[in-house]
Amino acid sequence: MRNLVVLIVGLVVLVAIAGVLWTAVRTPEPHEWTPEEIATLETLWLGSLGPLPPDPSNTVADDPRAAELGHRLFFDTRFSANGEISCATCHQPAKLFTDGRPLSEAIGTTKRHAPSIVGVAHSPWFYWDGRKDSQWAQALSPMEDPAEQGGTRTQYAHLVVAYYAGEYEALFGPLPDLSDRDRFPASAGPSGNEAERAAWEAMAPEDRDAVNRVYAGMGKAIAAYERLVMPGPSRFDDYVEALSRGDVNKAAATLTADEALGLRIFIGEGSCTDCHNGPLLTNNGFHNIGLPLPPGTAFDSGRIKGVEQMLVDPFNCRSPYSDAAEGDCEELRFVKTEGMELIGAFKVPSLRNVAETAPYMHLGQIPILRGVVEHYDRAPVPLMGHSDLLPLKLSSREKERIEAFLRTLSAPLSTPQHWLEPPE
């Protein structure tokens, strides 16, 4: 009798163990997800993206008139040293606001790769190293960077007075009188050539301030336009929607088995969602991923330097040109300025439309998507700083599946078409 009890108990336990082991080791059906996994997928679903956070440093951020003005400024090549370059030269709407090059060619060659601006209004930091803390402050830099648009601050203020006075004053109040060319030279600015810098330094502080205000207003209008540039739902989002409704047949008709299995690696053993999380597939943080240095380039310290630049930026959230109240600049006030993990760290980009925005990384040093997956699989030790990555040791098939999944994130923007074309 005792033996029989032991036998029955033993059998029950063995069946239970077999069941547990079977669940653990068998390959899951591609479209079969646990409720916990579906909950994870829902956090990546574009439909879970909350409303655009307000930008208290920019009172016109959500003013449609500012977006109209910003749209015109974004495409206006007069705002450059040679009359041929605009924001849209490197941020081309047809290429999802990138230019398809490793480094951009404008007045000169840029130091870093032009990132997309789709959805970045949701980020607290701008540029690969986060050296700007608002979209409007960011928009100001390329306009006077000698390698980019290469013009000067007074040149631009004069252009605003000449061509945009009505729109500008409707938003920001009266423009200053810049007609005295001795006080307001045709071309003067802190990033110009030697003569332009000297002319800028020779201006009275209050005159420089007046020009800075006009300049900041330009950035605020451009930011209001850029805030409208948002991704649209992709096949991946349709898939998550179907799973959320419990419609597995619809899900199975939306992604292929390989794409779904790639997604499983993406949220599982690939650890991709450590950083590429949330509905824009970025945590908007900065991480060192041990990228190779292209021949002839020096180590780029990334975030650790970017944060220092942001703190002294004359247009940051605490500057006189910001509309923020004391206490609004939360990200700046509590920004991390030290730590091994900031060395050689760069901003995590959104993966929305990643297959359409090659080349990749801050120097555009990886030409194709498969190369990115290979990089994460190898997880090289960084030259300096700390990398979170561990080698994934994926099979060739698994890498193909991840890439297949990443391609399901492609979709037209949700932004109305007229914003994606030069204004009339």
Added chain:
Amino acid sequence: MKQPWISIVLLATVMAGCSGSPKDWQATQTTESGAYTVTVKPGLDPIVINRIHEWTLHVETAEGRAVENATILVDGGMPEHQHGLPTRPEVTEYLSDGDYRVEGMKFNMTGYWQLQVSVEADGVRDVATFELVLP
């Protein structure tokens, strides 16, 4: 003869428990040397990643008296990833009754985080450690 069975049953139980729900966490901790009891109250419920937010800390002595005028430092990170918090939170205000406002809290990854709350009052410094797993 009994022990192997117990081990197998335990193993099965543990494995069945691996399906992974968010770990419950203890919002009240006694500091390492027992000087203080610290209770944390996140300003977001549930805590979500990638959003800067406030916490409230409540500090008591071992005898249950509210601790005022403490110098408090908040730090933390992900031990498994060897990185810290993405921000540098600070106690910005003493509220009342041993409550302190902490601003600048942010987490940027799901997974296991540790937080250290260092309390110094009347020359006595002690540290409480909190553990949380963000789903």
